Amino acid sequence: MEMIGHGGKPLVEQVITDKDEARKMIKDLKTMPVSRQMATEAIGIAYGFFSPIEGFMKKADVEATCKKMELADGTVWSIPIVYDISDQEIADYKIQQGDKVLLTYDGNPLAIFDIEEIYTYDKESIAQDVYGTKEDKHPGVKRTYAYKDKFLGGKITLVNEPKIREPYTSYFLTPRQHRELFGKKGWQRIVAHQTRNVPHSGHEWLMKHAYIAAHGDLPVEQQETLEGRAISGVLVNCIVGEKRTGDYIDEAIVLCQDELRKSGYFRNDIHMVTMTFWDMRYAGPREAVHHAIIRTNLGLTHHMFGRDHAGVGTYYHSYQAHHLLMSIPKEKLNITPIYVLEWAYCPHCGEVTCVGLCGHHKELQKFSGTKIRSIIMDEVKPTRLIFRPEVFDVVMECSKKYGYGSPFVTTQYLEQAKPAFSIEPL
Amino acid sequence: MAETFPINIWINEERFNALKNAGLAELLKEELAGMKVLIVPCTASQRDKVLELYPMAKFDAATTKSIELLPKAVKDKIYDMVVAKKSLEVMDDFIKSV
The missing domain is CATH 3.40.50.620 (HUPs)
Known part of the structure; x- marks a missing residue:
């Protein structure tokens, strides 16, 4: 049964589950190792977590995402999903537009990457449009500035499903x-x-x-x-x-x-x-x-x-x-x-309550994740x-x-x- | 009065009893459904110095305006100074001691 995902489009599933077929498909492909970061996103794309995108974004999609919060076809999209690569890597792996490359992780086959486009995009522009700031103190901006020289865009097909370790x-x-x-x-x-x-x-x-x-x-x-x-x-x-x-x-x-x-x-x-x-x-x-x-x-x-x-x-x-x-x-x-307002502890009510309900505004003790972490760090049982x-x-x-x-x-x-x-x- | 930025030292039962016996229980406040906490104030410059000395610590600018995630050993030292001085005004001495 066809499943419908974001944008009213069919859920993307680009996974080869037949290992023999997968081996045939990757035979003679040139290989390129990927980081955990890129492997994670390739897995997400192939299983359809990011439907309707079928691969790492091409420039038109990045541009539309940054400027209009849409994909090039008008589907709402807010964060660029990009594959970055250095000029040196492009030379070392002899990457060209139109290539079909096998991405490997930990030395093993992961996914086929159809490289449809090699392009550049201004990182400061991504930072400002997506994060609203160019400050590298912002972790998303820092990640953006760490992108290498160029981006590769194109379809991803998972050929080897990940093995999830315990306790996950x-x-x-x-x-x-x-x-x-x-x-x-x-x-x-x-x-x-x-x-x-x-x-x-x-x-x-x-x-x-x-x-x-x-x-x-x-x-x-x-x-x-x-x-x-x-x-x-x-x-x-x-x-x-x-x-x-x-x-x-x-x-x-x-x-x-x-x-x-x-x-x-x-x-x-x-x-x-x-x-x-x-x-x-x-x-x-x-x-x-x-x-x-x-x-x-x-x-x-x-x-x-x-x-x-x-x-x-x-x-x-x-x-x-x-x-x-x-x-x-x-x-x-x-x-x-x-949309929910925060909940806080009210000593007057003696309970956790929604700040939009409780009338004891001055007495409310707000939760803060950081504060709770601090209590646990102090080894005190809350x-x-x-x-x-x-x-x-x-x-x-x-x-x-x-x-x-x-x-x-x-x-x-x-x-x-x-x-x-x-x-x-x- | 200039704004201050607290370091919260959460107190277990053992320390609560010790503070009570030393006549220092009035330094404690109750938060979050009866938890006891020593709230040690920092000035803006003391806050910045502490964050510089302990980069793993975080200033919760969004919610509580407090310095959090200081290592337990650091907080233990601040706690000991509060008890020795019988005052919450210890941050200058603490920073000098580091």
Whole structure:
């Protein structure tokens, strides 16, 4: 059955699953090794996470993305997906427009790259258009300035599927697999919670708020009443990718999010955790649009957007992402945004509450992810209203098991932790 | 009065009892559903110096305006200075000691 993705176009799936066919296809192709960064994006393209794009972008798409937040064909698109290469590499690998090249990762075949275009593009222009700043303190801008001399554009076909390592194995689903699973569960309305964090109670309440908002207009008879009969759900889709020191380690993010369900803070039949490979660009509002596109491709119907979505520092206003999403015509984004205010602890109410509901404004104690990380770093167990004790235990376990003694990314973690996937010999 | 930027030192039960016994419990504040915290103020220049000395630390400019993610050993040292001086005004001494 054809599946429809972002822009009302068929979901892209360019994956050769027959190994014999794959071996035939790559025979005699020249090879070019790729970084983890490029391998991740090639995998994302081939499985359709970035539908409708079928490959690394050509110049017309980059230009339209930067200037108009669209692909060249008018489909909404907010962040360039580009393959950068140095002049030296072009010479070393004898790359020419029209070539078909085998991309390799860790020495093994990964994907066929049909190089349709070799081009240049002004990096400062990308920075200003996508990130709204040219300051290299912004991590997305820094990444942009690190792009090499030229870009290659063209179609990607995965010839060797990634092997996902533990503890991620059961959390990685392709867009098709997401949709098939939703079908089995009978979920008709599914709201995305985008995360790169271990959840504190503020996050938990954002999810609950979004869940209720996503199906609040249904008659109660259609809302789930018995375990196992849910027709709507929350999908926590963790972003797994490039890390910065001080971030939570990815293992802790995925396992702690799942712990909320395992410990009963969400029912088994309404909550699910998966992951998407993506290097955060911290592009704030434009990244929010990109997240909406990815989750549309996963088959979700709703997407929750909170305060400072995908932002960094003070580059974007708290709710700038909401405003950009609101400016996009409904027919151009096939997912319904749910805009939520932040939740905070009110000592007067003695509970976590939405700042838009509570009248004790001066008493509210706001959650801050950084502050919670600080509490954990101080090795103090937070109160259960703020951070679930079962989640805290999982954070500490992950610290020992995966984080070299820290639940946060350290230099040692960056140097020694294994990537979430590997590419095996074909 | 010039704006200050806090370093939050979160206090476990053991330290809370120690501070109480030393008559220093009034230095503590309660946050986030009863958690105890020592809020050590920094001036803008002290904040910048601390961030320069400890690049892994972050200034939460968006939400709390506080200096976060300082290594535990650093915070332990600041805590010890607060207890020894019986005052939260320790940051000049701390910076000099590094």
